[in-house]
Amino acid sequence: MMSGKKWVYLFNEVEQAEKYTGSWDGVRALLGGKGSGLADMTRAGVPVPPGFTVTTEACNAYLAAGQKFPAGMWEQELEALKQTEKQTGKTFGDAKRPLLVSCRSGAKFSMPGMMDTVLNIGMNDAVAQGMAELTGDERFSFDAYRRLVEMFGEVVLGIPDEKFEHPLAEYKAKMGVKSDTELTAADWKAITETFKKVVRENQGFDFPQDPYDQLRLATEAVFKSWNGKRAVDYRNAAGIAHDLGTAVNIVTMVFGNMGWNSGTGVAFTRDPSTGEKKMYGDYLLNAQGEDVVAGIRNTEKIENLGKDLPEAYKEFLEICARLERHYKEMQDVEFTIERGKLWMLQTRNGKRTAKAAVKIAVDMANEDLITKEDAILRVTPENVDTLLHPQFDAKARQKAKDEGRLYATGVNVSPGAAVGQVYFDADTAERMAKEHKQDVIMVRPFTKPDDVHGMLAAKGILTSEGGATSHAAVVARQFGVPCIVGASMVRIDLDMREMKVEDKVVREGEWISVDGTIGEVFLGQIPTSAPSLEEQTDLLTLLKWADDLCATPGIRKAPKGWPTTGLQVWANADYPKDARRARSYGAVGIGLCRTEHMFFEPERLPIVQRMILAENSADRTAALNKLLPSQRSDFEGLFEAMDGYPVIIRLIDPPLHEFLPSEETLLEEVITMRVKGETKGLAQKEKLLASVRSMHESNPMMGLRGVRLSIQMPEIVEMQVRAIFEAAANMTLKKVVVKPEVMIPLTGTVNELRWIQPRLVKIAKKVMEEKKVTFDYKFGTMIEIPRAAVTAAEIAELAEFFSFGTNDLTQMTFGYSRDDAERNFLVTYVEQGILPKNPFQTLDQAGVGRLMDMSVKDGRTTRVTLEVGICGEHGGDPASIEFCHTIGNNYVSCSPFRVPIARLSAAHSALKHKGVSIAEDK
Ligand code: PEP
Ligand code: MG
Numbered sequence: 001m002m003s004g005k006k007w008v009y010l011f012n013e014v015e016q017a018e019k020y021t022g023s024w025d026g027v028r029a030l031l032g033g034k035g036s037g038l039a040d041m042t043r044a045g046v047p048v049p050p051g052f053t054v055t056t057e058a059c060n061a062y063l064a065a066g067q068k069f070p071a072g073m074w075e076q077e078l079e080a081l082k083q084t085e086k087q088t089g090k091t092f093g094d095a096k097r098p099l100l101v102s103c104r105s106g107a108k109f110s111m112p113g114m115m116d117t118v119l120n121i122g123m124n125d126a127v128a129q130g131m132a133e134l135t136g137d138e139r140f141s142f143d144a145y146r147r148l149v150e151m152f153g154e155v156v157l158g159i160p161d162e163k164f165e166h167p168l169a170e171y172k173a174k175m176g177v178k179s180d181t182e183l184t185a186a187d188w189k190a191i192t193e194t195f196k197k198v199v200r201e202n203q204g205f206d207f208p209q210d211p212y213d214q215l216r217l218a219t220e221a222v223f224k225s226w227n228g229k230r231a232v233d234y235r236n237a238a239g240i241a242h243d244l245g246t247a248v249n250i251v252t253m254v255f256g257n258m259g260w261n262s263g264t265g266v267a268f269t270r271d272p273s274t275g276e277k278k279m280y281g282d283y284l285l286n287a288q289g290e291d292v293v294a295g296i297r298n299t300e301k302i303e304n305l306g307k308d309l310p311e312a313y314k315e316f317l318e319i320c321a322r323l324e325r326h327y328k329e330m331q332d333v334e335f336t337i338e339r340g341k342l343w344m345l346q347t348r349n350g351k352r353t354a355k356a357a358v359k360i361a362v363d364m365a366n367e368d369l370i371t372k373e374d375a376i377l378r379v380t381p382e383n384v385d386t387l388l389h390p391q392f393d394a395k396a397r398q399k400a401k402d403e404g405r406l407y408a409t410g411v412n413v414s415p416g417a418a419v420g421q422v423y424f425d426a427d428t429a430e431r432m433a434k435e436h437k438q439d440v441i442m443v444r445p446f447t448k449p450d451d452v453h454g455m456l457a458a459k460g461i462l463t464s465e466g467g468a469t470s471h472a473a474v475v476a477r478q479f480g481v482p483c484i485v486g487a488s489m490v491r492i493d494l495d496m497r498e499m500k501v502e503d504k505v506v507r508e509g510e511w512i513s514v515d516g517t518i519g520e521v522f523l524g525q526i527p528t529s530a531p532s533l534e535e536q537t538d539l540l541t542l543l544k545w546a547d548d549l550c551a552t553p554g555i556r557k558a559p560k561g562w563p564t565t566g567l568q569v570w571a572n573a574d575y576p577k578d579a580r581r582a583r584s585y586g587a588v589g590i591g592l593c594r595t596e597h598m599f600f601e602p603e604r605l606p607i608v609q610r611m612i613l614a615e616n617s618a619d620r621t622a623a624l625n626k627l628l629p630s631q632r633s634d635f636e637g638l639f640e641a642m643d644g645y646p647v648i649i650r651l652i653d654p655p656l657h658e659f660l661p662s663e664e665t666l667l668e669e670v671i672t673m674r675v676k677g678e679t680k681g682l683a684q685k686e687k688l689l690a691s692v693r694s695m696h697e698s699n700p701m702m703g704l705r706g707v708r709l710s711i712q713m714p715e716i717v718e719m720q721v722r723a724i725f726e727a728a729a730n731m732t733l734k735k736v737v738v739k740p741e742v743m744i745p746l747t748g749t750v751n752e753l754r755w756i757q758p759r760l761v762k763i764a765k766k767v768m769e770e771k772k773v774t775f776d777y778k779f780g781t782m783i784e785i786p787r788a789a790v791t792a793a794e795i796a797e798l799a800e801f802f803s804f805g806t807n808d809l810t811q812m813t814f815g816y817s818r819d820d821a822e823r824n825f826l827v828t829y830v831e832q833g834i835l836p837k838n839p840f841q842t843l844d845q846a847g848v849g850r851l852m853d854m855s856v857k858d859g860r861t862t863r864v865t866l867e868v869g870i871c872g873e874h875g876g877d878p879a880s881i882e883f884c885h886t887i888g889n890n891y892v893s894c895s896p897f898r899v900p901i902a903r904l905s906a907a908h909s910a911l912k913h914k915g916v917s918i919a920e921d922k
Contacts, residue, residue, distance in 0.1 A: 007058040008076040010083055011051055014039035030055050032247035034106030037347060044326045046319050046344050050087035051101065051251035052080035054219060056108070059245035062223045074216065081215070081250070088252050092122050093211040095130030100144070100253040103218040105225060107246040111234050118155050118218045120148035120253060124209040128192070132185075140257060142188035149195040149207050152214065156221040159202045167194045215250070222248045254343045256336040257288050261309065264289050264336040267302045269320045272330070272352040275359025275538075279303065279320065289334065289345075312342045323347050328370050330360050354383035362538045365545075372545045373911055379542060381878040381901045381908075385517070387539060388900060389416030389482070390528040392515060397526055400513070405523040407512065408501050410462070410487030411822055411838075412519030413473035417528045418460025418482040419513045422506055424494055426454025433457035441512055443499060445492050446485075446819070447472040449600050449658055455481060460514035462521060464490045464499075467822025468840040468873060474807075477873065479578070480897035482516030486823040490521075533585060533900065543586060543900055546907035555910045557917035558888055561864035566910035567884060568891035569902040570646075572871055574598065576637030579647075582896035586903050589646040590638065591803060591893020592743070592871035595720060596652050598634050599627075599659060612656045613691050617715060624719040631720060635727035639738045646739040648803065648871075648893075649724050650782070651717045653745040655705040657695045666692060701811075701819075706746025707781075710756055721760045722767060729771035741778040743803060748785045753798040778867070783855050784808035792855035796862040803893070804852055806872030806880075810839050813848045840873065843880035853887045860888075869893055878905040885909035888918045 009017050009031060017027045017039070028036045035053035042048045054077060061070035081101075085091050090099035100122040123131075123145045132141035153159040171191055177183060183191075199207040208214050225231055226246045235242055256264030267281025282299035285308060305313040316335060319342070323331045332350035336343050352360065358379050365375035400406065420439035423429040429442040430453050442458040444451065446465040455461055455475055461483040463472045468485070476483030492499045497508040506512060506523065513526040533539065549555065550566030558564050570589035571582030574597045579590060599608045604627060611623035638647050666689040673682045697703035710717040721742060728738040742760065747753060757779055768774055779798070783789050784805030792802070811818040816826065818840060829835045835844075843849055852870075859866045869891045874880035876894030881902055884892050886909070894902050 005057075005070070005072065006076070007055055007061075007070060007073040008080045009035075009039065009053050009055065010080055011039045011042040011048060011053070013052075014043050029108045029244065030057065030247070032056060032106030032108055032249070033110055034104060034346070035247045035249050038249065038251070040326075041323070041344060041347060044322060046323065046347075047342055049252035049254050049343050049345070050084045051249060052077075052084065053106070054248040054250070056245035056247045059223045059226055059247065060243070062220075063227065063245070067220070067224065069220075077215070077219065077250075078212075084250070084252060090252075092215075093124070093127065095126040097134070098122055098127045098130060100127075101215070102249075102251050102253055103215070103222060104249045104251065105222045105246045106249050107226075107240075108244050109238070109240050111231060111238070111240065111246075118148070118151045118221075120144045120151075121214045121218055121250075122211045122253075123148045124211065126209075127211075135258060137258070138185035139183075139188060140255070142185055142192055143183075144255075146188055146192040146195055148214075149192060149199065152207065152218070153195065153199050153202075156217050157199065157203055159198065163198050163202060164195055167191075167198065219248050219250075222246060251345075254336045254338045254341075254345075255288070256284075256338065257286055258339055260286050261340045262286055262336075262338050263305070263309065264334075265299075265302060265305070266332070266334050267320070268330060268332050268350045269324050270330045270350075270356070270360055270363075272332075272350050272356055275352065275356035275363070277363060279317065285309075289336070309337060309340065312337045312340060315342050319344060325369065328364065328374070330356075354386040357383045358387065358536070358542055359538045362541050373549065375542060376546050376549065376904065376907045377911060379904060381905050384539065384901045384904050385415055387531055387536060388533060388897065389480075389517060390418070390531070391517070392417040392513065392526045392528055397515075397522075400522045400524070400526050406520060407504065407506070407523050408487045408490050408521040410464075410484040410490075410519050410521070411468055411473075412516055413468050413470075413485050413841075414461075414476035414481060414483035415517040416460075416480070416482035417513065417515050417517070417526070418458075419511065419525045419528060420459040421509050421511055422499070423454075423458075424492065424497055424499075424508055426451040428508075429454035430457040441514055443490075443492060444472070445494075446470060447475070449597065449654070450605075452597065452600060453602075455479070460516065461485075462487060462490070462512075462514055464488055464492055465823050466819055467826065468838055470819050470822075474873060476516070477876070477895040477898065480895070482514055484514055484516055484519050484521060487519075487521060488823050539900070543903050546903050547586065549907045550903075550910055552910075555914060556885070556888075557915060559860075559919055562860065562888050562918065563890050567881065567889060567906040569899055569906055570648075570869065570891045570893040571896045571899050572875070572893055573638070573896060575634070576641045578896055579638050579641035582899060583641060583645075585896050585899040587645075587896065587899045589648070589891060589893070590642055591648055591869050591875070591891060593638060593647065593649045594653065595631070595634075595649060596654055596658075598631060599652075601630075604630060605659065608659050611716070612659060613688070620713070620715050624715055628719050628723050628726075631723035632727045632730075635724050635740075636731055639728060639731040639740070640734075640736055644737040644739075646741055648741040648743050648780075648801075648869075649720075650743040650745055651707075651710060651720050653706050655695075655697065655700045655703055656709065657692060657697075657700065660692050660695075661688070663689070663692045663696065701808075701817075707744050707748075707752045707756060708746065710744070711752065714756065714759065717756070717760065718763055721763045725764045725767035725777075726771070728775060728777070729767060729773045732773045732775050733771070738775050739777070740775075741780060741801060743801075744779070744781045744799075745805070746784060746808070747781040747795060747799075748787045750791065750794040750798060753781060753795065757798050780867070782808075782871070783852075784812070784872075786813055786851060789851035789855040793858040793862045796859035796866050799859075799866075800863070801867035801869070802855060802859055804855075804868075804870040804872060806843060806848060806852075806870060806874045807840070809851065809872065810844065810848050810874075813851060814839060814844070842877050843874045843883055845883050849883055849887070852883075856888050876902055878908070881905040882909040882912065886913060886916075886918065 031053045058073050090097050092099045100120050103118045128141050128145040132138040150164045196207045256262045263285040265283025271280045279302050281302040329349045331347045334346040361375040361378040364370045365372050420441040429440045432438045433440045440458045441460045442454050443462045446463050461476050463485045466485040472485050490499050499506050511525050513522040554564050555566050556564050570591035571587035572592040573579045573582050573590050607626050614620035670685050728740045778800040780801030781799040782805040783802045868889045871893040875892040876898030881892050
């Protein structure tokens with residue numbers, strides 16, 4: 001029965017709204033964000049000016065009926081107004097004791113700028129006069145009246161703003177005044193008359209003197225505004241549904257400009273930039289809300305209100321504390337004091353910096369306002385990211401933009417801000433950093449393993465090619481160096497030692513600023529600030545809570561034998577110093593040590609090259625024997641740093657040509673020597689060139705690398721396994737608890753493992769016998785070739801652990817080159833919505849993820865305790881981490897710098913999927 005429907009709710013009728021809708025979300029949908037907030041505050045006993053809300057259902061019914069109020073709605077609105085009159089002791093339209101109201105839109109989701117507010121409804125000629133007498137302030141009264149005529153004219157009648165602004169400006173010019181505050185009562189009276197004339201001239205009728213007409217028309221205007229162009233555009237952009245409708249809030253007007261015992265202000269219940277537990281805000285005495293925001297007068301700090309209006313301030317503090325307790329969140333409030341009486345006009349969760357987000361969450365948990373779980377959920381991985389990387393000063397960055405210094409953009413692969421002088425090769429970059437103590441940005445078309453020393457010496461890295469899993473990206477992320485790759489608009493001329501974007505040239509030695517967090521390069525220097533984890537005690541506390549939560553048995557519901565705690569976070573680390581950093585950031589294992597990086601050390605590379613070029617096994621073994629002591633000492637350092645934690649060491653993975661000079665360079669050198677007639681060393685160079693040519697492959701990433709190389713040339717991995725086990729044995733003898741795990745890369749068929757693994761296990765056992773020590777160890781494999789994923793049940797017959805190499809697995813599942821795709825079609829694919837995200841950054845759950853899910857399940861049918869991890873770049877990405885949680889991984893492994901983010905993400909995943917069984921979930 002339509003007429004029986006409740007269209008209007010007083011602020012004190014929120015229980016009825018709850019009963020009708022069945023949930024708080026339902027109340028928000030019915031009364032809108034603002035209306036439900038005002039009603040909720042009223043229920044909490046907070047002084048809110050009395051009023052009521054016309055529902056979103058009424059709006060929808062009005063629009064559906066071709067702009068006609070639904071039956072009974074207007075009558076209910078009038079009845080609610082009567083109740084409001086009772087609550088305030090004032091009467092709508094009564095010149096002696098007038099009730100004035102505001103009319104404000106309020107949809108379920110905030111839509112700023114959709115519809116302006118109309119203030120002072122209820123004013124007319126008689127009421128303005130009456131108000132003047134009542135308040136003894138004629139100026140105040142007519143200022144309020146002209147505001148109504150103006151707002152009503154603009155918002156309800158649709159008269160353009162300038163029709164009011166021009167006459168006002170003319171009037172002020174005529175009177176020789178600059179600011180509104182100089183205008184007198186007589187002035188506002190005259191201006192009100194002018195504004196009324198504007199209405200008549202534009203509309204052909206007079207400004208409505210009947211307050212009920214004003215209210216009805218304002219209500220309709222808010223309803224109609226839902227389908228206004230501005231609102232429709234906003235909803236399209238913000239992804240808000242078009243059928244929600246807006247509510248209309250009618251709120252008793254209170255005035256902060258009724259003398260020096262009145263005032264208005266805005267405040268946060270805690271400091272939004274530091275999180276400190278103290279009120280933070282501003283106010284003005286004898287002023288209206290707009291005056292505080294517009295900055296016409298200098299505002300006062302909120303704590304001074306205690307001196308100006310001690311009673312009201314005391315109540316204000318008490319209410320703010322109550323609001324925090326009620327919402328269990330830091331609040332951003334608006335208030336007005338009318339002749340000593342405090343009114344709260346709005347409260348909402350306050351926006352805050354990353355630092356404040358962490359402090360507030362931890363403090364509130366310590367105050368028992370929220371649980372530790374709530375605290376964990378309140379901080380985002382982006383907050384943690386922001387806290388750990390140097391950032392550009394926001395104002396300085398904007399200034400640089402305004403000055404046209406934004407130079408280029410690219411893929412933001414390693415966060416943080418870096419400022420330095422540009423160098424175009426690794427040796428110069430390293431030399432300038434080490435010898436000349438310069439801050440260096442290394443710029444290259446792309447990077448290779450033998451550029452690592454330059455990258456490590458640099459403050460930032462920029463490449464014009466490559467993507468999220470390119471060498472530059474992987475290394476930069478691992479070492480926490482801010483990095484942008486694939487900035488394809490930058491043309492680098494290595495001969496001229498300069499780079500160009502259009503006609504803007506940057507020469508070697510000139511300064512640039514690189515923002516790896518968002519992928520922007522600026523000309524010149526922008527100031528940065530650098531935080532450190534050790535100093536961030538609140539963050540450390542929060543991360544400890546996250547770890548404790550993840551370590552709770554039973555937090556994951558899983559089949560028997562599978563992990564029932566949450567994910568652990570391990571790190572990808574090649575050197576002992578990275579391992580130490582990883583531990584200090586909270587990693588509880590090394591998930592990937594890329595051993596080949598150690599081969600690039602300047603004193604080792606010649607031996608590696610001799611080993612590669614050896615013509616027989618004996619020569620090769622001799623070279624390898626020379627490498628063995630250095631590999632062993634690397635591993636000893638890793639075991640020592642990770643005392644008690646597992647360390648996964650991957651056997652050699654890349655194709656051998658990566659350790660040799662490029663064919664192009666060699667050819668150039670040989671030709672130059674021949675032309676110049678230089679004979680010394682020529683034969684050797686020619687031999688080297690012939691070897692490099694003989695190793696040439698059209699598709700090296702799919703060629704002789706990983707386990708295939710180990711089968712072709714087992715001596716290398718035999719040396720590596722000996723080095724691992726000798727190191728582990730030596731450290732065991734020194735009372736370090738070692739847990740080595742040997743990882744075989746790029747397995748495609750179990751037969752590869754059948755061939756290589758027993759040989760290696762034999763060496764492991766032999767070393768333990770020689771050294772007379774025993775310790776636990778594992779042999780396992782990377783899963784980075786789709787065939788391995790599909791045949792995981794067989795692979796797990798030999799492999800004791802799987803580690804998803806999702807860089808290669810993504811490359812091979814999509815058939816996209818991980819080194820080239822991002823600078824070619826991948827950006828277009830994401831822009832066009834062909835792919836939702838860059839799959840090298842965020843795991844493609846439907847494809848690559850499906851293979852992973854299958855591998856875990858199939859692998860554990862063969863070996864129920866199979867340890868499963870991920871060590872591709874996705875291991876540090878929050879969405880990918882959540883996916884790993886749901887498929888039953890034991891851990892994720894990422895660069896040491898991302899470990900804190902991953903710890904928080906692991907806890908988020910556990911909380912989000914608490915009670916969901918893994919088997920059901922997928
Ligand atoms: C991978 O492929 O995901 C991986 C970790 O190995 P790499 O990046 O060294 O190929
Ligand atoms: Mg790989």
